[in-house]
Amino acid sequence: xxxxxxxxxxxxxxxxxxxxxxxxxxxxxxxxxxxxxxxxxxxxxxxxxxxxxxxxxxxxxxxxxxxxxxxxxxxxxxxxxxxxxxxxxxxxxxxxxxxxxxxxxxxxxxxxxxxxxxxxxxxxxxxxxxxxxxxxxxxxxxxxxxxxxxxxxxxxxxxxxxxxxxxxxxxxxxxxxxxxxxxxxxxxxxxxxxxxxxxxxxxxxxxxxxxxxxxxxxxxxxxxxxxxxxxxxxxxxxxxxxxxxxxxxxxxxxxxxxxxxxxxxxxxxxxxxxxxxxxxxxxxxxxxxxxxxxxxxxxxxxxxxxxxxxxxxxxxxxxxxxxxxxxxxxxxxxxxxxxxxxxxxxxxxxxxxxxxxxxxxxxxxxxxxxxxxxxxxxxxxxxxxxxxxxxxxxxxxxxxxxxxxxxxxxxxxxxxxxxxxxxxxxxxxxxxxxxxxxxxxxxxxxxxxxxxxxxxxxxxxxxxxxxxxxxxxxxxxxxxxxxxxxxxx
Numbered sequence: 001x002x003x004x005x006x007x008x009x010x011x012x013x014x015x016x017x018x019x020x021x022x023x024x025x026x027x028x029x030x031x032x033x034x035x036x037x038x039x040x041x042x043x044x045x046x047x048x049x050x051x052x053x054x055x056x057x058x059x060x061x062x063x064x065x066x067x068x069x070x071x072x073x074x075x076x077x078x079x080x081x082x083x084x085x086x087x088x089x090x091x092x093x094x095x096x097x098x099x100x101x102x103x104x105x106x107x108x109x110x111x112x113x114x115x116x117x118x119x120x121x122x123x124x125x126x127x128x129x130x131x132x133x134x135x136x137x138x139x140x141x142x143x144x145x146x147x148x149x150x151x152x153x154x155x156x157x158x159x160x161x162x163x164x165x166x167x168x169x170x171x172x173x174x175x176x177x178x179x180x181x182x183x184x185x186x187x188x189x190x191x192x193x194x195x196x197x198x199x200x201x202x203x204x205x206x207x208x209x210x211x212x213x214x215x216x217x218x219x220x221x222x223x224x225x226x227x228x229x230x231x232x233x234x235x236x237x238x239x240x241x242x243x244x245x246x247x248x249x250x251x252x253x254x255x256x257x258x259x260x261x262x263x264x265x266x267x268x269x270x271x272x273x274x275x276x277x278x279x280x281x282x283x284x285x286x287x288x289x290x291x292x293x294x295x296x297x298x299x300x301x302x303x304x305x306x307x308x309x310x311x312x313x314x315x316x317x318x319x320x321x322x323x324x325x326x327x328x329x330x331x332x333x334x335x336x337x338x339x340x341x342x343x344x345x346x347x348x349x350x351x352x353x354x355x356x357x358x359x360x361x362x363x364x365x366x367x368x369x370x371x372x373x374x375x376x377x378x379x380x381x382x383x384x385x386x387x388x389x390x391x392x393x394x395x396x397x398x399x400x401x402x403x404x405x406x407x408x409x410x411x412x413x414x415x416x417x418x419x420x421x422x423x424x425x426x427x428x429x430x431x432x433x434x435x436x437x438x439x440x441x442x443x444x445x446x447x448x449x450x451x452x453x454x455x456x457x458x459x460x461x462x463x464x465x466x467x468x469x470x471x472x473x474x475x476x477x478x479x480x481x482x483x484x485x486x487x488x489x
Contacts, residue, residue, distance in 0.1 A: 126149050216282065261279075295352075313362060
């Protein structure tokens with residue numbers, strides 16, 4: 001009579017069994033996986049009849065049976081019998097009541113069939129970020145996913161006198177809340193990457209892109225580079241120094257193009273569409289250096305010290321205003337052909353102009369917004385450029401007639417810079433002026449209402465009635481404010 005399991009016969013052929021060198025073959029319908037526990041019990045009964053023989057398999061304390069599918073070893077298909085793996089040689093008696101299980105490291109089949117104990121799934125996740133899996137080096141499982149998380153875990157996680165229960169550690173990025181905060185070996189940054197830093201700055205303009213001692217490049221919070229002598233710069237690397245010195249004044253993300261203040265047509269168009277407006281030029285920018293150097297080198301009064309430049313703003317005029325200026329420039333260039341002689345189109349130059357200020361435009365802590373006063377000369381000039389019709393309302397007369405006066409000497413224009421407000425800074429404008437063909441004069445001619453015939457402007461030179469030079473134009477479209485410079489008195 002063949003042994004059966006729920007009607008399924010088990011065929012045993014035993015020329016060799018265990019220590020008696022007889023073999024047995026078990027043919028069991030693999031589809032009947034629900035009968036596996038009973039089959040294991042019968043196999044154990046066979047094994048108990050041969051106590052001196054080897055066991056082919058160690059039965060687990062608990063058996064996990066898949067609900068609908070079975071897993072075969074590599075290279076074995078359904079319909080083939082699974083060969084049991086090696087196990088300890090000592091016979092095992094199955095207790096009536098399962099006892100706490102001991103780990104079995106020698107039986108691969110036993111390990112595969114044992115149901116995993118109930119445990120916290122976070123045990124395999126990094127103990128710091130709880131996002132990525134713990135790192136395994138091939139020998140052991142480390143408690144953290146990376147060196148960054150390991151370093152973060154060693155930092156203080158709470159303030160003195162504050163319990164950890166009342167102040168949980170926030171190890172993840174303050175913006176995405178997914179990846180761990182970046183640790184540079186010295187301090188933990190609030191964000192995981194530059195992308196998240198930029199994203200946070202875009203959502204909240206009050207978030208500063210850098211702090212004291214941090215790189216001035218947009219979005220970078222790395223410490224500034226320290227020289228061998230202990231001195232520190234403004235950037236963490238040469239690449240960021242180059243980027244910071246040439247950054248687009250509009251988006252402040254990409255480097256500007258040559259001979260432009262913007263990275264491309266998109267930013268240039270956006271600036272003109274939003275004009276008139278002021279764009280602050282970062283300290284260390286090539287444009288800041290260019291304007292500040294011109295201010296210092298053109299300060300020629302020996303009885304006045306050269307004041308430090310504190311802030312510089314780029315004046316952005318509306319498209320219509322710049323179109324009129326460029327049209328005038330093209331007309332002057334056509335008649336004078338200045339480019340052919342190595343000069344700029346229309347013989348364009350930069351000249352200073354000092355005027356009155358009634359508001360705190362340009363001061364630290366005040367956003368560059370224009371005031372609404374119709375008598376604040378500074379705001380009116382920046383918003384709508386110069387207007388000859390207003391000539392004489394402030395000074396009462398002009399040495400060279402009814403025109404717009406500028407100078408290459410910053411200290412001369414400083415004499416006309418006045419504050420009708422409470423401010424610790426003074427303001428001066430650096431302008432683009434179409435000089436064209438200038439008529440040189442050394443003596444007053446207050447009756448002029450235009451440049452002498454055949455000329456585009458008046459070049460009042462030092463000597464005669466003038467101690468320092470002046471440039472006078474008689475057309476509104478011959479001049480546009482280009483930079484607002486804030487300096488100490």
